[in-house]
Amino acid sequence: MDERRAVEQPGGRQAMGGAEESQRLIPLHGFQRVLGTFGEEDEGPLFLITAGIHGNERAGVEAVQRVFAALREAQGTPAGRFKGRCVAFAGNLKGLRAGVRFIDQDLNRLWTKKGIARLLAGDPSLDDAEEAEARELLGCFEKELGRARGKVLIMDLHTSSADGPPFSCMGDTIPNRKLAFALPVPVILGLEEAIDGAMLDWFYEQGHVAIAVEGGKHQARETVDNLEAMIWIALVASGNLHERDLPRLGDFKRLLEREVRGIPHILEIRYREVIRPGEKFHMIPGFKTFDRIQKGTPLAEKDGEVLRATEDGYVLLPLYQGQGEDGFFIGRRVPRFWLLVASLLRRLHASRLLPLLPGVRPHPEKKDRFLVDPKIARWGTVQVFHLLGYRRRRPEGDQLVFSRRPQW
Incomplete structure (x- = not known):
């Protein structure tokens, strides 16, 4: 590929060649559910992207538009080799059009098992704004997952109200770690587990690889650049693109490395x-x-x-x-050493030994969950659970229930 056609810096010219200026696929006032599709239904990975699940987080939409414009421009050229399929969805359409986080309730808190079951059993005509959005998104997701022939990966794009550099967060599983650690940004463990009903919960429960990424402050121009860079790097890490077909991969990595200089790589x-x-x-x-x-x-x-x-x-x-x-x-x-220890312990299925800890017993009704009596459990028990991926902790009577995402 002629490197003169590649992007000189994220957000300016296109990453895979073609048109000199990236163009928005849709104007900001004209949001639609499917932001872009690319690739074929072959044996390659299905890479799903969601942007704007909070309506005041528009930067992700623009980052997606840039990526799909570049992919389409390169189609038919050696640089256009793409394995599998990539599909991007807008999250909260009503919120995006109004420029607010949500209309009636947070769309990123509706995705519990009970919440989805209640939604599907309910009358669509009685849905509030975000319930209607969740119902439509669920149909889109199920349609794409039903067509998938290879592994499935999901990236959820976010921005924040405060200044700050980009980072990623994920449910603490080994496959999620592989994707998250491919991005040269800090990884935060336990954020997804601290929140009930996040959209990625729905994907985790089905065993798919899924991470969320934060690009920076809502309206900051560099936020779009950061999100775009993370999408390109993730498409290479997922196997949808080969790094030889993305000559500016190094530029994208260096951009993010500059943004996060001096910040710990892993936090909990x-x-x-x-x-x-x-x-x-x-x-x-x-x-x-x-x-x-x-x-x-x-x-x-x-x-x-x-x-x-x-x-x-x-x-x-x-x-x-x-x-x-x-x-x-x-x-x-979190020192990287402890992640290596955690990976080893999980591969050895050390969770079988958890009932040997004082005050710990298997949950009598729920698989791969443990009840902990805080009056008996000793100092360090929580850290042991974290090492094994049990970062979700919820009260149940006078006990605590520890659970984790499907690990493999």
Whole structure:
């Protein structure tokens, strides 16, 4: 491929050659559900992209448009070799058109098993705005999954109300790690498990590889560039594209490496500040994602009470917008050594030994879940569960239930 036709920098000229200027596939006022399709239904991977599941996060839509414009421009050339199929969907169409996170409720909190079952059993004419969106998205997903002949991977694109560099988050499984670690951005463990009903939950439960990526602040121009770069790198990592057909792959990686310089590569969630209906939350101005904080640092106010950091670490996703139920998160660095230990333990199926820990027993009704008595369990039990992928923790009576995503 003639490298003179390749992108000189993300967001400017196209990554695979062709037209000098990238063009939007659809104007921002004309959102449609399917943002783009490319490739054939062969034995290659199915790569699904979702953008704008929150309606005020439009940068992902523009990043997708750039990628599909470049893919189509290269079609029919040596650079256009593409294995499998890539399909991108807009998430909350009504929210995107209105420029708000959601109309009636958060679309990224509806995807629990009970929530989807209730939705499918309900009358579509009674759906609120986001229920109607979820119903249509579900039909789109099932249609594409039914046609898939190879592995399936999903990338969910997000932006935030605070300044900060790009990062990825995922359900803590070995296949998810392979895709997330292919991106030269920080990986946050435990964020997906801290939230109930995220769209990726639906894909996780079916055993598919799925990650979410944050590009930066909503309206920042570099946010679109970051998301576009992560899409291209992921398409190579997934096997849809060969790196020889993307000569600017190195440029995309270097762009992201510059954005995240000095930030730990792996963090885990240690604390989540939940905003419940009726509570008045105000984040203290000036915080950015990945700012270092010390225990006791004032972070926000809620109903007149000052909220302080519960431990040393990094503040993540501080909320500087009206809508949202997560005020902020606190994370801490995880040495890569422990990920290697975790991978080994999971391959050895060490979870079978968990009932030997004090206060731990298998859940009598739910497979691959464990009940933990906090009055008996010793210090370090939570860390052991995390090593084995059990990062989702929910109360059940006076016990705690630990669960994890399908690992393979």
